[in-house]
Amino acid sequence: MDESDALSHLKTKFLLPNGLVYLDGNSLGALPKAAKERAIEVVEQQWGQDLITSWNKHAWIALPEQVGEKVAPLIGAHIPGQVICCDSISVNLFKLLCACVHLNGSAGKRNKILSQRDNFPTDLYMVEGLATLLSENHCELLLCEEDEVLANIQEHGDDLIAVMLTHVNFRSGYIHDLPTITSQTHAVGALSLWDLAHSAGAVPVELDEHNVDFAVGCGYKYLNGGPGAPAFLYAAQRHHDAIQQPLSGWMGHAKPFDFTPSYTPAPGIKRFLSGTPSVISMSVMDAAMDVFDGVSIAELRAKSVALTRFFQAAVAQSSYLSDLELASPEDAGARGSQIAYAHPHAYALCQALIAEGVVADFRAPNILRFGFSPTFVSFEDIATSFAVLEHTMQSKLYEQPQFSQKQLVT
Numbered sequence: 001m002d003e004s005d006a007l008s009h010l011k012t013k014f015l016l017p018n019g020l021v022y023l024d025g026n027s028l029g030a031l032p033k034a035a036k037e038r039a040i041e042v043v044e045q046q047w048g049q050d051l052i053t054s055w056n057k058h059a060w061i062a063l064p065e066q067v068g069e070k071v072a073p074l075i076g077a078h079i080p081g082q083v084i085c086c087d088s089i090s091v092n093l094f095k096l097l098c099a100c101v102h103l104n105g106s107a108g109k110r111n112k113i114l115s116q117r118d119n120f121p122t123d124l125y126m127v128e129g130l131a132t133l134l135s136e137n138h139c140e141l142l143l144c145e146e147d148e149v150l151a152n153i154q155e156h157g158d159d160l161i162a163v164m165l166t167h168v169n170f171r172s173g174y175i176h177d178l179p180t181i182t183s184q185t186h187a188v189g190a191l192s193l194w195d196l197a198h199s200a201g202a203v204p205v206e207l208d209e210h211n212v213d214f215a216v217g218c219g220y221k222y223l224n225g226g227p228g229a230p231a232f233l234y235a236a237q238r239h240h241d242a243i244q245q246p247l248s249g250w251m252g253h254a255k256p257f258d259f260t261p262s263y264t265p266a267p268g269i270k271r272f273l274s275g276t277p278s279v280i281s282m283s284v285m286d287a288a289m290d291v292f293d294g295v296s297i298a299e300l301r302a303k304s305v306a307l308t309r310f311f312q313a314a315v316a317q318s319s320y321l322s323d324l325e326l327a328s329p330e331d332a333g334a335r336g337s338q339i340a341y342a343h344p345h346a347y348a349l350c351q352a353l354i355a356e357g358v359v360a361d362f363r364a365p366n367i368l369r370f371g372f373s374p375t376f377v378s379f380e381d382i383a384t385s386f387a388v389l390e391h392t393m394q395s396k397l398y399e400q401p402q403f404s405q406k407q408l409v410t
């Protein structure tokens, strides 16, 4: 399978420890060689030697837009100038939620943001924070279950400011029907806001084609931008002129270096910038994005589906693994690039696998999650990880007490 894989060469663009199978690229992508080289260059040459002249000389000032344009083809943002790299998902959601309230809210009437109870918590927390700031007259979080979204859009349509969902569920990998939900959202006069944290770089989305209003996504997961890499933000061009966002910092000003006392937003997507970009992180992410040069998201998806299908087929036929309960959709086409299993000892199991050279992760309360980054996971890695998983279960290695010690980050 590796021999006939047209993307197998991508693995050579990464620095991975020998003998380790890394199935956690959905939490923190691996290190691209080009990213390491850029980190050294940015620190030694650009910062060390060229100092402040680098803002112009090495175009630091252009990084947020430049990296945004590199993300754009992976998320179906075909009109230029709609994606910008900045801040974290949480902060970008705050800016976009405020923009939605401004564009579409009205006290006592449209005041609800619909989301799903099982969404990634920070997304929900950001709405809660905004609701506290503005009062529930202006912003109220409405939660439903994964399969009740369309029914809730119908029921609460007149009250909805926006529908905010994560395209690929962070635990189960369940993929929402973005085209249908977005069009139903628009049919009731609400705005669509999608979190692409587990989509960008692994699962195709066509934001322009489906008229999505706003989206956010992560730099450090499938995009391999490095720990704490800046996130990205998409805003459809048709909204740009009307958008107001409250973190109106100088980098989003029309003329930041005029130093005028009052704020005038920059035209276009740059009005979503707030403060000075984290140049080192963003440079590293810029270099990391070059892994995707000449690779289509359709090819990445095809490989990702083949990887998860291969892994799950092996697990399903193993008599030693019958206690692992599939917590992802059965159909590889209906899930993202990850597979989750419920197991009462998921935490200890995960720690034991790491000790045996297979890195997966644990998500509370009882989920063992494997992520299959199509850029650097091979079919051989799947075979190896399956063998280690079988051995770990069969030998009950995970029952050793050291594997149950909870650490700060799980």
Ligand SMILES: *Cc1c(COP(=O)(O)O)cnc(C)c1O
Binding pocket: 088, 089, 090, 091, 120, 122, 123, 166, 170, 195, 197, 198, 218, 231
């Ligand atoms: C990883 C992840 C985030 C991370 O948010 P940050 O503010 O960038 O730390 C947000 N949403 C989802 C769905 C995620 O999976």
